[in-house]
Amino acid sequence: MLIPETPSRSFTLSDFDFVLPPELIAQHPAAERSGSRLLDGTGEAPADRIFHTLPSLLKAGDLLVFNDTKVLKARLFGEKPSGGKVELLVERVLTGNQVAAHMRVSKKPEPGTTITLAGGGGFCATMLGRWPDANGTLFRFVLSNDAGDDPYTLMERHGHIPLPPYITHTDSEEDALRYQTVFARAPGAIAAPTAALHFDDALLAQLEAQGVQRASVTLHVGAGTFQPVKTENLAEHQMHSEWYAIPEATQQAIADCKVRGGRVVAVGTTTVRTLESWAQSGLTTGDTRIFITPGFVFQHVDLLVTNFHLPKSSLMMLVSAFAGYRKIMALYQHAIAQQYRFFSYGDAMLLPKVSPDHVAI
Secondary structure, three states: OEOOOOOOOOOOHHHHOOOOOHHHEOOOOOOOHHHOEEEEOOOOOOEEEEHHHHHHHOOOOOEEEEEOEEEOOOEEEEEOOOOOEEEEEEEEEOOOOEEEEEEEEOOOOOOOOEEEEOOOOOOEEEEEEEEOOOOOOEEEEEEEOOOOOOHHHHHHHHOEOOOOOOOOOOOOHHHHHHOOOOOOOEEEEOOOOHHHHHOOHHHHHHHHHHOOEEEEEEEOOOHHHHOOOOOOOHHHOOOOOEEEEOOHHHHHHHHHHHHHOOOEEEEOHHHHHHHHHHHHHOOOEEEEOOOOOOOEOOOOOOEEEEEOOOOOOHHHHHHHHHHOHHHHHHHHHHHHHOOOOEOOOOOEEEEEOOOHHHOOO
């Protein structure tokens, strides 16, 4: 549910821009997951901490909600019958060994064309057409090999981790391990829920021993998460679609948390989008195009653990809606001055929900 902005403040795209020194864009993860930095925004002044101190900021009865999606090795390389190079980025696995994918190629092949993919064993992709309809931006393929393996098996064996566009190195064994949460369960994402990358088994055990509860949702993060908003008028932006599901156990855990007076702590903006999509629609599974901007009324989430986001991105708007625009911009300037590491492999911040009376400032 969107509520009107306060009369004193109406936001445009330019409000969510900032200058980030390129050297602050993290190219590799911290040596230890929970050894990254944590900018604590819960007080009146920002506090610089280490992520493994998070338990000191939570209390028994709080509920951490994670996104348990698993990143696919969704980038595939191959060539057309003509010899032209092709790169596929699988956005979604469909039925019947079909996938919907982005395609990078000099000249798009005709439907029915079979692309030979790297990996051997007859691994190939046969193009069927556009997806989700004749005007879709993605392309539908059948993935197959001589052994009859399914797309998940084929991608795991022959694919590459789809690192974000601002990470300049090719994927490595380190990325296969670290661009994945320790509790990843449901394969389907092409980008990691990066706020959860800071949690390791030792930290999860400490939180559990402290009485902090844990629950999971699933949202398969798509490539649209990296797309900047391009329209100055935010109302004109068309949000990308992502599939989500909220188990019954998580629904009950949230209800129980509210009854006992605990706080629902969303780990990552993908978890926020999932929970607030449920609050809006009443649907516990489906596709969401939720676009959260200042003025949004949050119904489920009380605290947010999140990384630092791209300028002019929908996620900058989401965190500004959650914690307050002025607070977010001040925290980002503090982070830049203190040389925090930004984006997927970067550091994290802990944010409180702003009062509904101050959602637009």
